[in-house]
Amino acid sequence: MSLSGADVRKLALLARLELSDAEVAVLGPQLARILDFVEQLSELDTEEVEPMTTALDVVNRWAPDKLHRSLTVDEALAAAPRRDESCFLVPPVLGPAH
Amino acid sequence: MSRLDTEHQVETIIGLEVHVQLRTQTKLFCRCSTEFGAPPNTQTCPVCLGLPGALPVINEHAIELAIRTGLALNCEIPPLTKWDRKQYFYPDLPKGYQISQFDLPICADGFLEITDPADDTHTRRIPLVRAHLEEDAGKSMHDEAAGISDTRIDLNRCGTPLLEIVTQPAMRSAAEARAFLSELKLLLTHLGVSDCEMQEGSLRVDANVNLHIEADGKEIATPIVEIKNMNSFRAVERAIEYEVRRQYIDWEDTGETIEDRAKQTRGWDDAAEATFAQREKEESADYRYFPDPDLLPVRLPRERIEAAQATLGELPAATRQRLQSQYDIKAYDADVIVNQGPAMIAYFETTAETAGDGRRASAWMQQDVMRSLKESDWEIGTFPIPAIDLGRLLRKVDAGELDNARARDVFQYMLENDTDAEGAIEALGIVAVDAGEIEALCRELLEANPKVVEQVRGGKEQAIGALIGQAKKKNPNANPQQVKETCLRMIREG
Numbered sequence: 001m002s003l004s005g006a007d008v009r010k011l012a013l014l015a016r017l018e019l020s021d022a023e024v025a026v027l028g029p030q031l032a033r034i035l036d037f038v039e040q041l042s043e044l045d046t047e048e049v050e051p052m053t054t055a056l057d058v059v060n061r062w063a064p065d066k067l068h069r070s071l072t073v074d075e076a077l078a079a080a081p082r083r084d085e086s087c088f089l090v091p092p093v094l095g096p097a098h
Numbered sequence: 099m100s101r102l103d104t105e106h107q108v109e110t111i112i113g114l115e116v117h118v119q120l121r122t123q124t125k126l127f128c129r130c131s132t133e134f135g136a137p138p139n140t141q142t143c144p145v146c147l148g149l150p151g152a153l154p155v156i157n158e159h160a161i162e163l164a165i166r167t168g169l170a171l172n173c174e175i176p177p178l179t180k181w182d183r184k185q186y187f188y189p190d191l192p193k194g195y196q197i198s199q200f201d202l203p204i205c206a207d208g209f210l211e212i213t214d215p216a217d218d219t220h221t222r223r224i225p226l227v228r229a230h231l232e233e234d235a236g237k238s239m240h241d242e243a244a245g246i247s248d249t250r251i252d253l254n255r256c257g258t259p260l261l262e263i264v265t266q267p268a269m270r271s272a273a274e275a276r277a278f279l280s281e282l283k284l285l286l287t288h289l290g291v292s293d294c295e296m297q298e299g300s301l302r303v304d305a306n307v308n309l310h311i312e313a314d315g316k317e318i319a320t321p322i323v324e325i326k327n328m329n330s331f332r333a334v335e336r337a338i339e340y341e342v343r344r345q346y347i348d349w350e351d352t353g354e355t356i357e358d359r360a361k362q363t364r365g366w367d368d369a370a371e372a373t374f375a376q377r378e379k380e381e382s383a384d385y386r387y388f389p390d391p392d393l394l395p396v397r398l399p400r401e402r403i404e405a406a407q408a409t410l411g412e413l414p415a416a417t418r419q420r421l422q423s424q425y426d427i428k429a430y431d432a433d434v435i436v437n438q439g440p441a442m443i444a445y446f447e448t449t450a451e452t453a454g455d456g457r458r459a460s461a462w463m464q465q466d467v468m469r470s471l472k473e474s475d476w477e478i479g480t481f482p483i484p485a486i487d488l489g490r491l492l493r494k495v496d497a498g499e500l501d502n503a504r505a506r507d508v509f510q511y512m513l514e515n516d517t518d519a520e521g522a523i524e525a526l527g528i529v530a531v532d533a534g535e536i537e538a539l540c541r542e543l544l545e546a547n548p549k550v551v552e553q554v555r556g557g558k559e560q561a562i563g564a565l566i567g568q569a570k571k572k573n574p575n576a577n578p579q580q581v582k583e584t585c586l587r588m589i590r591e592g
Binding site: 014016053054056058059060061062063064065066067068070071072073076077079082084086087088089090091092093 | 122123124128129130131137138139140141142143144147149155156157158159160161178180185187188189202238239240241247248249250251252253384386389394395396397
């Protein structure tokens with residue numbers, strides 16, 4: 001499977017990566033090799049096989065709706081690159097994204 | 099059908115995506131509080147902050163509430179449901195993905211029946227595509243004035259359980275979309291699965307709108323627009339109405355159809371009363387959904403679904419039907435009562451049963467009770483007249499002890515004074531007037547108004563109306579109907 005430069009740039013955009021032309025040229029073939037590797041799976045006949053949602057043999061691992069202690073503001077913001085008294089700070093965002 | 103000034107036949111096509119916050123105490127995948135209005139970043143933990151190594155654990159109650167909602171919406175609850183990651187970058191989504199459900203949602207298909215806003219004797223069935231569980235994102239606060247300062251992020255809301263309910267593009271007018279939302283809110287608040295407070299974000303609506311235009315013997319579809327940022331049902335209605343006009347004009351100007359343009363996102367500006375273009379919607383594939391390896395699937399055995407079904411009780415649509423048949427009231431009247439919620443239904447039923455007359459009770463609910471509630475901004479739960487007292491008052495009207503006008507005086511007195519019907523009747527000096535008194539009163543009126551008598555004899559029976567007012571002045575307790583009948587009889591008898 002081959003990937004065009006445009007494909008690579010679109011993936012980079014979705015991943016918010018800034019790639020130089022040189023990097024696109026290197027990464028394109030690398031990504032193609034990864035896809036080819038995974039593509040080998042398509043050789044298998046899965047016609048009669050039920051799709052699997054998990055490799056584990058357990059389901060319904062859930063917890064009751066009981067309140068636990070949350071972090072304090074300072075604990076929550078401890079790893080923030082920038083903060084004010086109560087919030088994370090990020091560069092100005094224009095318009096909603098989703 | 100929208101009202102456009104055009105010779106073309108234009109049909110509006112509307113589909114809704116409604117996010118409702120489920121009424122759990124804690125979040126979908128961690129046990130932080132979901133309470134609204136807490137100080138920023140005081141309801142977070144490593145899971146909802148998306149810290150490395152933190153693992154989500156499903157909130158069982160959210161599953162239960164989703165099942166109840168799905169069943170009430172006539173959905174199928176498949177035996178297996180699973181979780182998927184929806185990837186996108188935004189500062190209020192710390193993990194870089196939202197845990198949602200892609201191909202195996204918890205609720206499939208389904209429908210909700212609404213009263214046709216164009217014809218209240220008709221029911222419209224709005225089919226649903228699905229309803230799936232997902233976690234909410236955090237909140238970004240932009241400095242609107244400056245626009246250049248930092249954006250502040252509060253992650254309290256991150257991970258709050260949402261059920262996204264997706265309709266088929268089955269609605270044909272803004273009024274219908276609004277009716278759907280009102281009915282959905284009524285159902286969900288009745289079930290207690292969500293508060294549905296748009297102001298607090300516990301109910302959010304996106305509307306997908308386009309037009310099918312008949313032109314040159316062909317049906318042309320305009321590009322689909324998803325409208326966001328609508329903060330009330332009224333805003334949804336107005337935004338859709340606006341969008342219908344805008345798309346029509348746009349089509350006339352550019353001729354652009356659904357073939358020429360991908361789905362766009364437009365935001366509703368309530369103050370400007372217009373929608374504005376937002377960034378082009380990413381294609382679904384761009385979210386790169388894949389199964390979340392941190393979470394196990396959920397298996398829901400038949401017995402569990404049946405147990406949930408058994409707890410649903412009577413739903414609003416069934417209550418409407420029952421009120422109509424049990425109390426012999428019209429569909430419209432049953433609708434008005436049921437739409438006010440459980441407290442109003444209970445009030446009506448007690449009043450109707452005490453009065454022994456469902457229709458009269460209903461008429462008084464629609465007029466006097468609801469008007470008073472509106473005027474004084476009361477809730478039915480704290481209405482000063484208990485249902486049983488109103489019922490007793492109406493029983494007297496039914497028995498002919500009071501006419502409607504006098505009963506209204508009594509009602510007003512009961513509202514203003516803490517007293518029951520008997521007390522109000524006594525305080526107002528209302529006494530039953532016997533037939534002899536009425537006859538005397540009528541004789542006096544007829545003698546004083548020979549002209550009216552002439553007119554009635556000449557076949558103009560309605561002339562008698564002039565005497566009713568006079569009778570009321572002379573004796574406020576005189577029943578107008580009785581006065582009228584007595585006068586006519588006396589004229590006939592000469």
